[in-house]
Amino acid sequence: MIPWQAYLDVALTLSVVLALAPVLGRYMARVYTDRPTLLDGLLGPVDRFLFRLLGVSRREEMGWKEYAANLLLLNAIALVAVFLLLVTQAGLPLNALGAPNMSWDLASHTASSFVTNTNYQHYVPEQQLSLFSALFGLQTLMYVSPATGLCVFVAFSRGFQRRDGTVGNFYVDFVRTLTRIFLPLVILGTLGFLLAGVPETLAQSVTAYSPLAGAQVIPLGPVASWNAIMLLGTNGGGYFNANLAQPLANPTAATLLLGVVLMLLIPLATPFAFGYLIRRPGEAYPLVVSAIAIFLLALGIFLYFSLNNPFLPPTISQAQGFLSGAEARFSLPESALFEVSSIYSNTGASVMAIGALTPWAQTSLLFGMFLQASPGGDGTGFGMLLIYVILAVFVGGLMVGRTPEYLGKKVGRDQVKWSAAALLSHPFLILIPVALAVVLGLGFAPGTLNPATFTSILYEFTSESANNGSGIGGIADTTVFYNVAGALVMLVGRYLPILAMLAIGGSLSREGPQPVGPGTLRTESLTFTIYLILFLIVIAGLLFLPVLVLGPLSQLG
């Protein structure tokens, strides 16, 4: 039997996250409204130095188009710089293990993957990435991409609060996100992993000589600090190919649970930060409760269907759960909590082999990536949730004859148009490449198409479009087709919704407030919360039910 303490671990870990989230949310709101914070004495001079270096005036406000243009420019610079690093890494320093230059398509995929917060890895880190590329390249993008996401969140939020058409200054938001939010949290996370015995060194390997099996070359690196930003930034790309299943990176259940806290912390603090930013803290609750409700539902389904694989004969004992593709040092509830937290926060880190999971467990993970917002990745996950809310308010307003408005701003044509674009880009980006891969035979070896292969292809593009980054295996995805199609899907899947979020924020910012009247839809109410949860489930269900039936669920028959 699974020890009952394992279930309690899960409950306690989630309680810790939920206790910390409002505290961090309040702090984030202070950071983004330029109010004094604890770290000002230390980091104030750093900020001022950086702004002088950047040539940016802190008081210069931007409209959404200018904010978006600067955001895209910065991301493009980062993308190109890292691409160039990856295709020339063989000749660069810190390459003790002789990683070759990446091919143009693999480098495109890798750089796009890390700049879009996806961190889908088509390369094998142990063999194809130098330490130089890891630090100057990928680690840099692991800071740039979640900071970009949080900038989008805060610009979007300002739309509800301002009435002059501005959404903030991108560079101020970017720098303050890194110095005030990520820097202190990453230092704390790194210390946590260090205390638990995770390696942190610039040595790239050691060799062990064991009397049991001879020599074993062991890859090493700055794993503890890599883990911290990989999880806090909802990045999810592992220092090792086996991601956080690799025992060196994730040695004990304590590091696993620390990882869960780090992944969920910022996505769940964001709704609270939103509440404080718009000076209506109560409005955070319907959003947090909706995200948590769907998360818990998914966790329940995942865990229940991972306890036992009915296709195995009774001579194989599954007393500790169906542990194929799971690590024995973690209990099944703990592994399940990590996996669901990772997929639902669009981190994409992994401690289980997703290809080995039962069909319903795979389905519950896919559903989180279809939704992208419960709670979703840093900044953009909450942005998606606000987009769902705008659509829910619009649809609900039409159904009950209330004015479609949210937080005192009228939801009009502009907002609904952009929301629909962000929502519908997701199925387009998943279903069209899946169809191309299947119908044109580009995505699988001849004669191998079956429900499991179809699930792999579906999972690949879903993970890329959702900027999730978890992989299921089962198909050879390092081909030019998968690299190029994947890079395009990730880039459009990232920047189209970001443009939509900024455009909505910008257009709302130009509107004057709408006075509360008898026709106003009360979004703080329990009724609205329940309505929002059902809306989320129905919308994602309607968009994707057919492919779920063709993919994972057909493995049942």
Place this chain on the structure above:
Amino acid sequence: MTESEVPVPPTVAPIPTRPVPARVPPVAPPDEGARRIAPEPPFRRPQLRAGLVAVFATMLLLGVGLNVVASLGVTGVSPGSAQGPFLKNPNGTLEVSRLLGVNVTSPELFWLRPTGTDYQPFTGAGGNGFYGPTDPALLNETASYAAELGLTNVTVPVDLLTPSASGLDPDVTPQAALVQIPRVANESGLSQSFLLSLVNREIVLPLYSWLGTPYVNVVLLDLALLPLLPHPPAPLSGRS
């Protein structure tokens, strides 16, 4: 300013400050004209210098700087722990990581889970080579590994017959170690009760099961067993 719930015919007068042309019928209720719409803020060209500096500052301070400071700091404070937990040979070379499995094939030792990596972390093969949960190949794989282990007529825990996520897992559930005792006793000549006490000693209860589940680290178990074997296996040091 309050909303009227009674439909009013839409007004056609275009609002000059709003960029949306009036030829498209408005979706919003018709009293939109009553609201104040601020003009769109001016658009300045994106700041190339700021973008470049921001990316390279992030690279140097966080991407590189933070990792280098942390690594050098840890190496300075506690050089051993920079590599993670290792056991050392008497001559000072590293013997084995406490965290990584090794490929044990001697029948008189306890075995680890099957793997696609051969327990060599550099293959980076973790996460590959899994059979789906309903794939008939999964049944074949588990049956053939059970046969290799000599466990054909007993109930075997699923973790002993299937790969771990990393392909490097040194651990198995306590049941998966206990079930191997008859074979190890048979092959090594040690008594079952002695092996039982050895396995029981190696069961890890992380904080009394409060953090993680009970497990046995097979590598440490085998290292404890190796010097006790009446006929130790041939030296393996040359093998890779």
